Amino acid sequence: MRFLVIGSNSFSGASFVGHLLEQGYEVTGVSRSPEPHPAFLPYRWGPRQSGFHFRQVDLNRDLDRLMDLIVAERPECVVNFAALSMVGESWQHPDHWMMTNVVSTVRLHERLRGCDFVSRYVHVSTPEVYGSTAGPVREDAPFNPSTPYAVSRAAAEMSLRTFFYTYRFPVVVTRTASVFGPGQQLYRIIPRTIMFLRLGRKLQLHGGGYSERSFIHIRDASDATLRIALDGRIGDAYHVSTNRIVRVRDLVHLICDSMGARFEDSVEDVDDRLGKDAAYRLDSTKVRSELGWTDRIGLEDGLDDTIRWVDRFLDDLQSQPFDYIHKA
Secondary structure, three states, X not given: OEEEEEOOOOHHHHHHHHHHHHOOOEEEXXXXXXXXXXXXXXXXXXXXXXXXXXXXXXXXXOHHHHHHHHHHHOOOEEEEOOOOOOOHHHHOOHHXXXXXXXXXXXXXXXXXXXXXXXXXXXXXXXXXXXXXXXXXXXOOOOOOOOOHHHHHHHHHHHHHHHHHHHHOOOEEEEEEOEEEOOOOOOOOHHXXXXXXXXHOOOEEEEHHHOOEEOEEEHHHHHHHHHHHHHHOOOOOEEEEOXXXXXXXXXHHHHHHHHHOOOHHHHEEEEOOOOOOOOEOOEOOHHHHHHHOOOXXXXXXXXXXXXXXXXXXXXXXXXXXXXXXXXOO
């Protein structure tokens, strides 16, 4: 099976490409920007460098060129990680999030359904479509999005449901908990905390860090995504999550402990972000029972793995942006 990965410069996309290469697959990667610094490209660190080629194509502006590439490559599986993904910033330009995550994405689906060589389309979505959840929810839980970002992701999923029921479009959806690990952008909480501790800077905890999340190592998430791509039931969605829920505040405590820093000296509480959900709790029984997946990398081991990555690339990472830079 040949794979085409849209959004291959993203953290999850680049890590998934690396996982595919390790498994011996041929992969074409597509993103709207040039490849970033190799520190953010896990597929550049692996033992297998052949079998991958990258093309810079903007989903919003170059759909015809993207489709020409897809027709030329004839991948059996297309995996789409491409999305504007920042939650808080989606309030500032909600139309940008709707254009990328809904309009351009639906246009892609409309063109893809004419490609009879594509037997699997994996749409990478998010648990934010549910809003804040009080208890573990299954894949059939109702959507209740609370931010422009979440609304845009829910809308794309709902459109895909109609494509599946009407055209039997070969879609399978993933909704993955908070991923982390080597190669993640520095504005995300775990690498940001590690970098700030290394540089002696004080970290701001929005809302005091009392929101709750499941943090899953990216290698476990990539393994689940591949299993879903190969054997997930067409038309279904799958949750990918650990069973461990932690407060962000406690997560930062763990990082401080691992790095020998005092929590009280390293953080300050600030106001929470607009519309931030208190908790996401996902029931991942389905992917475990149907596809034999299990998470293997514990939180503490995963944090140590990420600390080693920061230390390996520390000189280079200091010159990289610490904050999200929005591109329309």
